[in-house]
Amino acid sequence: MDAPQPPSSPPIRVFVVEDQTKILKNQLRLFENHPEMDIIGTALSGEAALEEVPKLMPDVLLLDLGLPRMSGIDVTREVKARFPKIEILIFTIFDEEDKVLEAVKAGASGYLLKGAPVDKIIEAIKEVRAGGTVIQPNLARRLLRHFRVEPDANPAPTAPEPVPAANDALLEPLLKPLSDREREILQLIAKGVSNSEAARLLDLSKATIRTHLEHIYRKLEVTNRVEAVTEGIRKGLISV
Template structure:
């Protein structure tokens, strides 16, 4: 018997209050052998009823739920079923809430519209005990949770702080800033449209250029920002102050 045949699929419970979005998410996972969708819920309250019944490995949780929020669901699930990993689905404007959800026990977050392969990769990551955090939020978390930049080193007198060795980099040195290779005005324009959720086809229509040209510009953007997809490009663009949402 091969190793692949002995692996059990990851049991996933999907929580999303918008029926059309939920239907779209479920369609993405059709035929994916590495996952088993064991249940769905349209509210936080329903999710708490489904968790003990479905016994999921991972909870794919919408943060913007009515009444009982995704943060409250996260806190309750981790208090009662700590073995369940929680992966938040969110939008950029909810980043403060994402931080609260991570503090409550979530293992990470994904932006809505993330390609299915990335979603599955993230589910596998949190199931394996890892985390899925975007660079911008990771830096904020460092600032929030960090007690000392060098916790293993002896404390220095207040009047004579220990200098940072030239070969080491403190956790907060990277404060964003422009990319090494600046984006052109057109590339910034396209990245701003992408950040608003515009498709390649729609961006081409807005800018009166071809879809092939849009794809070429995106390739240049990815290379300059050192990312591999639209979500990472938008995240990095916001982090560096190139665009806003």
């Protein structure tokens, strides 16, 4: 009799924060048949989560946005300040777009609508664990509206001083425009497409998508998808 094959990689360590006991139990039940996920702990409040997270050090924090007292935004800000390598995936509802925006600004790697099917939740957890960001299509456009008006609400930045020609070669990597492929990927991001979906659509590997994203971030001088989309819109590189 053949011995069972060991998993190709260790399970992703997930900590779940949800203040509604019934919802929490339902969420945990979803993961029962998914050995690639290891639920290492739960908390019913943000305060309890901040006590347990330093002890358990999960890979991904699955965090309810609408917590009592200490909000999911506050938890996100605190966790990312203390443990920047922990990825945070927010659970939200349709009418929380302002809070989602604040959570992303605080460091959340993405968000899901409550009631999302388990395969979407699993894919999202894997996505953020791999360094990606999850922006759901049905919230992406509403979220982007915030960014589309922000540039007009602030004074235009002062134009930089001209750079001497002798330094052009040194600055070329920063000033190089996005390639057609990079603009194509940035446009997909703006539509809420995940790394995995982009790889399938463009017939590329996920590693290639991540490499392109790194180039996009460096060229636009940003650190995540939302900032990249914001800059892309502001610079007229993409449309939404």
